[in-house]
Amino acid sequence: MDTKAFKRSLQHSENYNRKGFGHQAEVATQLQSEYQSNLIQEIRDRNYTLQRGDVTIRLAQAFGFCWGVERAVAMAYETRQHFPTEHIWITNEIIHNPSVNQRMQEMEVEFIPIEGKNKDFSVVGIGDVVILPAFGASVQEMQILHEKGCKIVDTTCPWVSKVWNTVEKHKKIDYTSIIHGKYKHEETVATSSFAGKYLIVLNLPEAEYVADYIINGGNREEFLTKFAKACSAGFDPDRDLERVGIANQTTMLKGETEQIGKLFERTMLQKYGPTELNQHFQSFNTICDATQERQDAMLELVEHNLDLMVVIGGFNSSNTTQLQQIAFERGIPSYHIDTVERLKSVDSIEHRQLNGQLITTENWLPDGEIVVGITSGASTPDKVVEDVIEKIFTLKATGALV
Numbered sequence: 316m317d318t319k320a321f322k323r324s325l326q327h328s329e330n331y332n333r334k335g336f337g338h339q340a341e342v343a344t345q346l347q348s349e350y351q352s353n354l355i356q357e358i359r360d361r362n363y364t365l366q367r368g369d370v371t372i373r374l375a376q377a378f379g380f381c382w383g384v385e386r387a388v389a390m391a392y393e394t395r396q397h398f399p400t401e402h403i404w405i406t407n408e409i410i411h412n413p414s415v416n417q418r419m420q421e422m423e424v425e426f427i428p429i430e431g432k433n434k435d436f437s438v439v440g441i442g443d444v445v446i447l448p449a450f451g452a453s454v455q456e457m458q459i460l461h462e463k464g465c466k467i468v469d470t471t472c473p474w475v476s477k478v479w480n481t482v483e484k485h486k487k488i489d490y491t492s493i494i495h496g497k498y499k500h501e502e503t504v505a506t507s508s509f510a511g512k513y514l515i516v517l518n519l520p521e522a523e524y525v526a527d528y529i530i531n532g533g534n535r536e537e538f539l540t541k542f543a544k545a546c547s548a549g550f551d552p553d554r555d556l557e558r559v560g561i562a563n564q565t566t567m568l569k570g571e572t573e574q575i576g577k578l579f580e581r582t583m584l585q586k587y588g589p590t591e592l593n594q595h596f597q598s599f600n601t602i603c604d605a606t607q608e609r610q611d612a613m614l615e616l617v618e619h620n621l622d623l624m625v626v627i628g629g630f631n632s633s634n635t636t637q638l639q640q641i642a643f644e645r646g647i648p649s650y651h652i653d654t655v656e657r658l659k660s661v662d663s664i665e666h667r668q669l670n671g672q673l674i675t676t677e678n679w680l681p682d683g684e685i686v687v688g689i690t691s692g693a694s695t696p697d698k699v700v701e702d703v704i705e706k707i708f709t710l711k712a713t714g715a716l717v
């Protein structure tokens with residue numbers, strides 16, 4: 316499929332909207348009351364710290380809702396206002412946050428059901444409204460919805476669209492897109508649907524494996540098995556790694572994406588020499604500012620003397636996991652939670668480990684005076700962060716089971 320031409324024709328269709336419906340002022344008040352927090356504003360005003368009793372909270376200087384997420388949520392609210400009686404669907408969680416997704420359901424914005432491994436679009440009727448979430452949707456999904464005559468409200472973040480444009484550029488000049496991301500993540504699924512040839516690398520070790528193959532060759536079968544779920548159909552490492560361009564899932568660790576870019580630049584330089592480099596390597600900056608700011612703020616926060624960190628965000632939120640990883644690497648006891656309900660008592664917290672396992676840790680709140688670092692992922696409303704901080708204050712003050 317000519318994905319670029321399809322995208323262009325979709326954007327000219329009268330059933331397509333990516334700018335909202337002019338109800339911004341009305342939904343702004345609603346969003347303010349549902350998601351904003353006076354306590355968080357107070358902590359910001361106090362230079363990102365607040366002490367109560369034995370607890371000092373240190374908040375990261377950039378955290379929580381990014382503008383792409385705010386925009387997507389506002390557009391979803393506007394969509395409900397604009398189509399008060401229509402059936403509204405969303406192809407995936409609008410963002411990776413349970414409380415926001417819960418609100419969507421209360422507003423009768425339904426998720427497309429999943430049958431086995433695939434979404435069942437047969438439930439969507441002609442003329443239904445379908446919202447595409449902040450991290451986008453695959454071109455195949457857009458095509459199905461367009462052909463069904465649905466009204467499509469596209470909240471895809473412009474930063475994500477920028478990555479799609481990058482892989483389109485690679486495709487046009489017959490480069491393979493090396494995408495730093497998670498092959499199952501919806502954003503990467505969407506990005507790879509716009510790519511021609513692509514290979515998804517999760518981290519630096521995987522990128523090094525590929526770079527080594529480019530320089531030294533290797534076991535083709537092993538390569539194909541390793542990346543079986545993470546490459547385009549018919550991918551051939553002996554043919555398709557001669558010209559590569561870098562793209563990324565916007566929420567991956569910025570430093571790692573940069574390292575991967577540099578690694579492939581060095582690799583192509585070594586293999587083809589400086590005069591040929593531009594014929595074999597392409598790199599555009601597609602790292603999202605918001606992700607970068609939150610990671611930088613986290614790096615600054617972990618420089619302080621912290622007794623523990625609480626990282627708040629959806630369990631399937633990639634950028635939240637990246638923040639948690641920074642705390643983990645510094646050896647700070649850190650707990651990734653998605654809602655305040657995970658704080659069971661002063662003695663017990665349920666939290667997600669980096670390996671994805673949900674565990675309960677006892678005695679997580681030390682006695683005496685403590686400093687607690689707090690941050691949250693780009694899809695977490697301030698209200699959720701407030702609830703967590705209030706509960707930490709209460710637990711420390713009363714020591715009671717709550």
Ligand code: SF4
Nearest residue numbers: 381383472474565603
């Ligand atoms: S994290 Fe960045 S790319 Fe993702 S929605 Fe927010 S602004 Fe957009």
